[in-house]
Every structure is written in C-alpha cells, then in structure tokens.
Amino acid sequence: MGRKESRTGNLRNTLLALVLLSPALLLFLLFVVIPVVQAGYYSAFEWNGMGPATQFHGAKNFVRMFGDRIFRTALLNTLEVVAVSLVVQLPLAFFFALLVGRRKTPGEFTFRSIYFFPYVLAEIVTGIIWKFIYHPRFGLPTVLARLVTGSQMEIGLLGDPNLAFSAILVVVVWKYIGFHMILYIAGLQGVPKELEDAAVVDGATNSQVIWNVIIPSIRNTIIISAFLAVIGSFNIFDVVWALGQGGPVHSTETLVTYLYNFGFRRFAFGYGSAVAVVIFALCFVFNLFYQRYIVGGQRNA
Amino acid sequence: MKGLWRIATIGVLLLASAALLFGSGQQQPATEGPSGGADNTVTISWWALSGGGGANDPRAEFRKKVIADYEALHPNVTIDLVMLENEAFKQKVQVSVQAGNPPDIFHSWGGGVMIEYAKSGMLRDITPLVKNDLSKRIGAGALGVYGYNDAYYGAPYDMGAVGMWYNKAIFKEAGVAVPETWDQLLAAVKKIRAAGYIPIALGAGDKWPAHFWWSYLAMRIGGQPAFNAAYNGTGSFADPTFVKAGERMLELAALKPFQTGYLGATYDDEAALMGNTEAAMELMGQWAPATQMADSASGKGIGEDLGWFPFPAVSGGAGKKSDVLGGGNGYVIGKDAPDAALDFLSFFLQPKYNMELVDVENIVPVVKGAEQAVEGNKNLETIINAIAQADYYQLYYDQFLPPAVGETVKDAVVALLAGNVSPAEAAQMVQDSWEQEQ
Numbered sequence: 001m002g003r004k005e006s007r008t009g010n011l012r013n014t015l016l017a018l019v020l021l022s023p024a025l026l027l028f029l030l031f032v033v034i035p036v037v038q039a040g041y042y043s044a045f046e047w048n049g050m051g052p053a054t055q056f057h058g059a060k061n062f063v064r065m066f067g068d069r070i071f072r073t074a075l076l077n078t079l080e081v082v083a084v085s086l087v088v089q090l091p092l093a094f095f096f097a098l099l100v101g102r103r104k105t106p107g108e109f110t111f112r113s114i115y116f117f118p119y120v121l122a123e124i125v126t127g128i129i130w131k132f133i134y135h136p137r138f139g140l141p142t143v144l145a146r147l148v149t150g151s152q153m154e155i156g157l158l159g160d161p162n163l164a165f166s167a168i169l170v171v172v173v174w175k176y177i178g179f180h181m182i183l184y185i186a187g188l189q190g191v192p193k194e195l196e197d198a199a200v201v202d203g204a205t206n207s208q209v210i211w212n213v214i215i216p217s218i219r220n221t222i223i224i225s226a227f228l229a230v231i232g233s234f235n236i237f238d239v240v241w242a243l244g245q246g247g248p249v250h251s252t253e254t255l256v257t258y259l260y261n262f263g264f265r266r267f268a269f270g271y272g273s274a275v276a277v278v279i280f281a282l283c284f285v286f287n288l289f290y291q292r293y294i295v296g297g298q299r300n301a
Numbered sequence: 302m303k304g305l306w307r308i309a310t311i312g313v314l315l316l317a318s319a320a321l322l323f324g325s326g327q328q329q330p331a332t333e334g335p336s337g338g339a340d341n342t343v344t345i346s347w348w349a350l351s352g353g354g355g356a357n358d359p360r361a362e363f364r365k366k367v368i369a370d371y372e373a374l375h376p377n378v379t380i381d382l383v384m385l386e387n388e389a390f391k392q393k394v395q396v397s398v399q400a401g402n403p404p405d406i407f408h409s410w411g412g413g414v415m416i417e418y419a420k421s422g423m424l425r426d427i428t429p430l431v432k433n434d435l436s437k438r439i440g441a442g443a444l445g446v447y448g449y450n451d452a453y454y455g456a457p458y459d460m461g462a463v464g465m466w467y468n469k470a471i472f473k474e475a476g477v478a479v480p481e482t483w484d485q486l487l488a489a490v491k492k493i494r495a496a497g498y499i500p501i502a503l504g505a506g507d508k509w510p511a512h513f514w515w516s517y518l519a520m521r522i523g524g525q526p527a528f529n530a531a532y533n534g535t536g537s538f539a540d541p542t543f544v545k546a547g548e549r550m551l552e553l554a555a556l557k558p559f560q561t562g563y564l565g566a567t568y569d570d571e572a573a574l575m576g577n578t579e580a581a582m583e584l585m586g587q588w589a590p591a592t593q594m595a596d597s598a599s600g601k602g603i604g605e606d607l608g609w610f611p612f613p614a615v616s617g618g619a620g621k622k623s624d625v626l627g628g629g630n631g632y633v634i635g636k637d638a639p640d641a642a643l644d645f646l647s648f649f650l651q652p653k654y655n656m657e658l659v660d661v662e663n664i665v666p667v668v669k670g671a672e673q674a675v676e677g678n679k680n681l682e683t684i685i686n687a688i689a690q691a692d693y694y695q696l697y698y699d700q701f702l703p704p705a706v707g708e709t710v711k712d713a714v715v716a717l718l719a720g721n722v723s724p725a726e727a728a729q730m731v732q733d734s735w736e737q738e739q
C-alpha cells in the first residue's frame with residue numbers, strides 16, 4: 001500500500017513538474033533547439049534564404065569554410081580574443097578588484113564606478129567613442145605621437161591591417177574589464193575577514209595572503225568569470241563591427257562578423273548556417289569540457 | 302513504464318501549447334486583414350528610407366503629404382507608411398521577404414538584390430504599368446535598372462551619376478586645371494599634395510566608395526563590351542580590362558593620394574574631409590554635397606567652391622568619357638500587392654512630387670518635366686546632362702551584380718589598395734565569385 005501511494009505521489013510530482021516546466025521548455029524548444037537543428041539542416045544547402053532550400057550541397061559549405069583564408073583569420077582572431085580575455089583582462093580585473101573592493105579606501109566608490117562605466121555603455125556607442133579616440137587626424141595616438149616626435153605625423157591604427165585588431169583588443173579589454181571586476185568584488189566580499197587576519201598573524205606577506213587565502217576562497221567566482229569571458233569572446237560582434245565591420249581587408253574579422261559578412265551580406269544563408277554550426281559546436285564543446293573538468297573537478301575536490 | 306509516461310506527457314503538453322501558440326497567431330490576420338469586404342477598403346504597406354532626421358524627418362513629412370493627397374482622392378485606400386534608416390531597412394526587408402511576406406511598396410536600388418528577390422517570386426511583375434504608363438514619363442535607361450529578363454518590378458524616382466567632386470579653391474591654389482585624362486589626374490594629385498592638401502578623400506573602410514574607382518577604370522578601359530562579355534559569359538572578369546583597372550588604381554595609390562588611415566575610414570570621414578576643405582577631390586554620387594554639408598564642422602560644406610567633372614578618360618581605353626556609372630532610388634512592388642499599390646506608385650511619380658523631392662532628398666529627378674527643379678544648381682544640371690548624354694549607363698557594380706559578387710568586388714578593391722593581392726588576383730577573385738553564383 002505504502003509503496004503504491006508513493007508511486008502515485010511520484011507521478012503527481014512528475015506531472016506537476018512538467019506543467020510548471022512546460023512554458024520554459026516550449027520556449028527553449030522553439031527558440032533554441034529548433035533553430036539549432038534548422039541551422040544544422042540548412043548548412044548542407046546552398047540557399048539564398050528565400051523559399052525552400054533545394055540545392056543540396058552535402059559538406060561542401062564546411063569544406064569551403066575550412067579552406068577559406070579569411071575564415072582562418074576569423075578563427076585565429078576569435079581565439080586571440082579568448083586568450084587576451086583570460087591572460088590580460090581577467091588578471092587586470094582582479095587587480096582592480098583588489099584595489100577598490102577589499103577594504104574601505106578613500107575614493108573607492110568613485111574608482112569602482114569609473115572602472116565599471118565602460119561596461120554600462122552600449123557596444124555600438126563604445127565603438128563610436130573609440131573611433132574618435134583612434135581618429136587618424138585628431139585621435140589620441142596621433143596627438144601623443146606628435147607630442148613625442150614633434151612632427152606632423154598621423155597614425156591611423158584602424159586603417160592598418162596589421163594593427164587594427166590589436167587596437168580593437170584594447171577596446172574589448174577596456175569594455176568588459178569592469179564587469180569582471182564587479183564579479184571579483186562580489187567574491188572578495190565573501191572572503192571571511194578572520195581568514196586574512198589569521199594569515200597575517202601567522203606572518204604571511206600581502207602577496208602570500210592574496211595567493212594562498214584570497215584566490216582559493218574566490219575560486220568559484222574565477223571559474224564563472226573565466227567561463228563568461230570565453231563564451232563572450234566566441235560570440236563577440238558589436239564592438240568589432242562598430243570599429244570596422246571586420247575590415248580593413250578582413251583583418252579584424254571574428255567568427256560572428258565573418259558569419260554576418262559572408263552569410264547575410266551575400267545572401268548565402270546555407271553557408272552562414274554552416275558557420276553558425278561551427279560557432280555553436282565550439283561553444284558547446286568548450287561548455288562540456290568546462291563543466292566536466294573545471295567545474296566538476298572542483299566539486300570533487 | 303514511468304519513463305514512457307513521462308515522455309508521452311511531455312509530448313502532449315508540448316503539442317497542446319504549440320497548438321495554442323500557433324492557433325492564436327493565425328487568428329490575427331482574419332480579424333485585421335485588408336479584405337474588408339463590402340466597403341472595398343484596401344490597405345497598402347509602404348516602406349521608405351528615412352534620412353535619419355529623427356522626429357521631423359522631411360522625407361517622412363513629404364511622404365505623409367503625398368499619402369494624404371492620394372487618400373483624399375481614393376477614400377477606400379489606406380497607406381501605412383514605415384520610415385526606416387538605411388541599415389535597419391536592409392535587414393528588416395530581408396527578413397520580411399524571407400518570411401514570404403514582403404511589403405506592398407518598398408525601397409529598392411534595383412539590380413542584383415532586386416533580381417534575387419524577383420527570382421524567388423517575391424516581387425510583382427508590373428511590366429504593363431511600366432510599358433503603358435511610366436515609360437512615357439521616365440527614361441528607358443533609368444527604368445532599366447528596375448528590369449530583369451524583359452520584366453519590370455519597380456521604378457526609380459531618382460537616378461544619378463558618380464563623378465569627381467572637387468574643391469575649386471584648392472585646385473586654384475595648387476595651380477591645377479580640371480583633369481581630362483587619367484594622366485592629368487595623376488599629375489594633379491602630385492601638385493595638390495605639394496600644396497599641402499589631401500588630394501583625394503576616400504572612405505575605404507566602407508568599401509563601396511573605393512569600388513567606384515575600380516568600376517570606373519574598368520568602364521573607361523574596356524567600355525560596355527568588356528563588362529557585357531564578362532556578364533554574359535563570353536568573357537571574364539579576369540580579362541585584361543579588369544586587370545588593367547587594378548594596375549591603374551595601384552598607379553594612383555602609389556602617389557599616396559588618400560588621407561592617412563583611409564582603409565579604416567568611413568564614407569562620413571570622407572565627406573567631412575571635403576566639407577572641411579581638407580581634401581581636394583572625391584569620387585562620389587549625386588548626394589555628395591548634402592553629406593559634405595552635414596558632416597562638415599561648419600554645417601555648410603564648401604558651398605560655391607564645390608565643382609563636378611566626369612571621371613577622366615584613360616588613354617587607349619575603349620570606353621567613352623561620357624559613359625556613366627551611377628544609380629539611384631526607387632520602389633519595387635511586393636508579390637501580394639493590390640492593384641491600388643501600382644496606381645499609387647504611378648501617382649507618386651508625378652512631375653510635381655519629383656520636383657519637390659529635389660529639395661527634400663537631393664535627388665536627380667527622372668520624371669519628365671521635373672528637371673526645371675534643379676535650375677540654377679550648376680552641379681546638378683551638369684550631372685543631368687551627363688546622364689542624358691550617356692550611351693552606356695552602368696548601375697554600380699555592387700548593386701548590379703548578385704550580392705555575393707558585389708561584396709567580392711568591394712573586397713577585391715580594398716585588398717588591392719592594402720597591397721594584399723595583385724591586380725590579376727583581384728580580378729580573379731571577382732571572376733571566381735561570379736562563377737560560383739552561376
């Protein structure tokens with residue numbers, strides 16, 4: 001009897017869960033699962049986006065993509081954003097967080113706001129502001145170079161295929177550093193003061209406190225922040241687009257600007273879908289890897 | 302058993318919710334559809350380009366006035382006007398066309414994108430209207446931009462020309478006369494640079510301003526036959542004409558005629574250099590003076606100092622100096638548009654309105670009888686004459702060719718300027734893309 005009761009109870013619970021979940025599930029299905037499957041389907045066609053896709057292409061879109069020099073540039077640039085985010089942006093954000101988020105310092109609030117400010121700006125606005133900062137005739141690099149050299153030189157970073165992407169990376173770091181700083185500040189506030197004090201009493205230096213007490217204590221925050229940074233980097237678009245639409249000569253193309261330039265602008269939606277599939281696969285594989293080995297590994301530890 | 306139950310329940314729930322969602326979606330058109338029945342009312346959707354002017358956009362005000370005039374004459378017709386900024390329009394229209402639901406009347410530059418829509422059956426064939434009515438008012442060259450395979454899908458209200466805009470004061474200061482030939486242009490560039498000005502402003506970051514140079518050079522070197530041969534497949538975009546166009550372009554680029562960082566500059570940067578008297582020339586369409594004004598520090602541009610001359614001849618070239626590269630603005634008709642939409646298009650293309658558009662939008666009028674609106678505007682008069690005298694009128698390559706090829710042309714030209722590809726490689730890029738689209 002008791003067993004049967006629990007079974008109907010289970011069934012009722014399952015039903016309730018389903019009823020409560022179904023709206024979210026349905027939206028997820030409609031706006032995530034189905035589009036992903038569709039993109040996978042269309043990636044096998046040559047299709048201009050109008051009417052049904054009829055010209056079956058097999059794996060040709062993928063062959064073309066991996067053979068395309070510009071796609072490789074886009075992939076390398078995207079990986080470069082990932083690397084710079086992890087190696088430059090996150091440590092800097094942590095450093096800022098230590099400066100303004102650990103203990104009450106004068107002007108702490110002001111500096112926090114200043115560091116956070118770029119993140120509040122819309123991406124396109126950021127792009128326009130930095131177009132002015134980089135302007136060849138009155139921009140910052142030109143003015144500085146003129147001060148130093150005393151000559152009437154002009155520096156057009158965004159117009160130079162060799163330098164444009166580095167210039168964009170500076171903007172990316174500038175833009176998102178505040179976001180990660182805020183995450184770290186939130187993490188730092190959860191570190192018990194006693195731990196730090198105890199370490200200091202034991203004779204630990206400041207850097208020893210940071211390395212051996214603070215960083216292990218906010219490991220979870222670091223893991224989340226790195227995850228967001230990597231996924232964000234894979235999907236980076238607006239800032240890059242506003243600063244040069246992937247140009248000059250495709251030197252600043254990222255995966256998503258590549259998709260836009262070669263899918264949308266050329267009415268090649270089959271090819272665009274193939275690119276989207278690759279971006280999705282990259283994010284998905286990274287996600288699996290991260291959940292399994294970084295987040296999961298930490299849970300076991 | 303339990304697993305099956307779960308799956309079945311999920312399935313039923315999903316289906317039920319999906320049915321609800323789609324069901325309610327489908328009911329909507331029935332209640333607010335245009336087929337009002339007895340009173341015979343018709344609603345026309347019209348998507349037009351705004352000038353980005355915000356609340357009191359003169360382009361919107363003008364169109365609202367035309368609609369009011371029309372609706373007064375036809376009380377059963379309602380016209381819904383949607384004004385969109387250029388980039389927003391392109392994306393929105395693409396989405397609506399792909400959904401199989403194009404607006405009844407919408408902006409189009411003609412050429413490749415329009416052909417793409419027409420091939421997919423998204424546009425209404427309005428050949429009878431064009432042949433019986435519009436062709437009496439609008440020249441065949443301009444109408445041709447909206448035709449494909451002997452059928453017409455729309456009509457222009459503006460058709461201009463790309464040409465050299467120049468600063469007369471800078472030319473005078475540098476001691477340069479208006480160049481007639483390519484070699485004279487090169488000589489002028491050297492003199493202007495020596496006088497301390499930027500000889501040519503170019504927004505190559507937007508790509509399309511740069512592709513005008515290559516297109517015009519190809520037109521002057523090979524003329525209409527070279528382009529038609531490549532287009533018809535009897536020749537190729539890798540033919541000597543297009544390679545030579547690249548070589549000439551590098552010849553110019555070697556003189557460093559453009560501003561620093563021009564590869565990353567936008568068209569607005571280009572216009573600002575002209576409007577602020579920093580650059581001496583730009584190769585641009587009929588709208589150049591208005592943009593120079595808007596982008597100049599003073600808000601006034603260079604006024605009377607601004608002159609216009611046709612793209613110089615290339616010695617030994619097969620093309621005539623009178624051949625014109627250009628394009629304009631117009632409207633096409635969506636596949637499900639009611640007849641009233643055609644009637645309204647014809648109404649819109651009256652000389653009266655076309656004349657008003659000269660002030661509202663800086664157009665080059667195409668409707669016969671509207672030319673008088675540009676009287677006194679010397680530059681526009683010159684342009685209208687140039688178009689009238691052109692035996693060969695070529696729509697911009699990036700509009701005329703299929704979208705993918707148009708993009709490749711622009712890419713190839715910028716890559717050429719950046720020194721990434723040779724003239725032969727640039728031409729081959731275009732040909733490869735062209736073959737892929739066939």
